Amino acid sequence: MLAGGGPADVVELTVTLAREMLVATGLDGVSDPADRLRDGPAMDV
Numbered sequence: 001m002l003a004g005g006g007p008a009d010v011v012e013l014t015v016t017l018a019r020e021m022l023v024a025t026g027l028d029g030v031s032d033p034a035d036r037l038r039d040g041p042a043m044d045v
Contacts, residue, residue: 001014001037002040004039015034015037018033
């Protein structure tokens with residue numbers, strides 16, 4: 001999934017949780033986690 005793939009339901013759940021975590025930590029102004037996962041740069045991190 002970090003490389004830009006995976007089952008749609010798992011991707012949706014992961015993105016939803018990532019967004020909630022960003023809001024909870026006050027980092028909701030950063031780039032959308034969906035963009036990072038879709039293009040694959042998350043794997044590099």
